[in-house]
Amino acid sequence: MAWQESTKNKMLRLELPTDPRWVDIASISLEAILVDHAYCEQKAASSCISLIIKFPEFDEMVDVLTPVVAEEWQHFESVMQQIRKRGFKFGFPRKDNYVAQLQSFVRKGGSRKDQVSELLLMNALIEARSCERFKLLSKNLEDKELSVFYHELMISEAGHYVNFIQLAKKYQDPEKVENRWQEWLNHEKNVMKDLEIRGDRMH
Template sequence: MSTLELLAPINAFLQCETPQAWIEEAIKPENLSVLLVDHANCELKAAQTAMLLLRRYAVDKESGEALLAWLKPFEDFVYRKIGTGDFSQHVNLSKKLISKSNFEHGDELISKMVLLIKEELHHFQQVLEIMQSRGVEYENLTAARYARGLMKYVRTHDPVKLTDTLICGAYIEARSCERFAMLAPYLDEELNKFYVSLLRSEARHFEDYLSLAQKISKENISERVSYFAEKEKALVQSSDQLFRFHSGPLAVEVAS
């Protein structure tokens, strides 16, 4: 499948392209370290989000503890500065997860989210290796308002809370994929090749989230998808004070 074919459903799903002003900011040499560090943060957060969904809805207590243990070395490295960044011993989940008997779609949620977590952690490792090869330090960055801005519109009671959360996940994955594709032509050969290599899995993640949302919902989700489409578009097109992987274009300072 060509890149154009891969991106067609994503571009149809999203209501707008990433603004050119964001692209111009992202490709500035002085922003490369922020781009890479925040990209790594996004990969870890994607894995954490999938883990939380599994722990909250799909697996028993012992399985939930196994998920926590799987992500702990990555979280220790990022948040507590523990470890060297070598996660070769932590690539796979240590045990088979047990689905809760009262959740109809538990097995499918587990299979899709475990694969997503594994891929996101692998991508995190890949970004970290690129950072290390270029002497980019892993520093703590404040998060963009993007994901939080979407999640604040999620309804607060289940099962619709889960449906909305999965739709938000679809938008975050789709936007990530679109930005990888938009950025790749402007980047050096190594980063171009790497970002293009991410497109296939990110495109599947968006589809997995969306299909799960429809299967779990008792109603057609098209209205909620359209609702979040407008919220996502507003976040992408409105200005931000800081450059991040999911930020909007930077606010223009007006001279006094």
């Protein structure tokens, strides 16, 4: 099964969709959204590098994530191009309350496989939410160039999501991963319920 078809079956399991008001707010704060998005791509690359450094013994993970690092950094460069061509300024990073609340849910301790599985699932969830928001932007932004841009990124993020889930199931019992994944989804739903709707944040 191609990963695109696999994604259709596995993706969009998010328990709570993004409030539709976010797109309207985001389109008004386009500069802030692009700057925040650039930092998200930078952090995505850093997260993959961190996994490779912390867990070098997991050969397949290293091999799968190495090209993802390059791809995420390419995304950062692409977002920066969108910022520059519009005459926007690249500002300082903002605190990402969404990711901070996901990080607080990571289980500590356990075996090396337990630890890497937890982090892979957290990264999968971030990619899933990013994919959903890129889809919303691609369908609703009046800026046609950015609409196409976000459609392409949506496809890429979906592929990363599948990578993370499949790797987690390689290093842990798939049923155990599935159960824990549902716990992650439930936690993320509660995070989204309490998160302020802001047009200057990608998450």
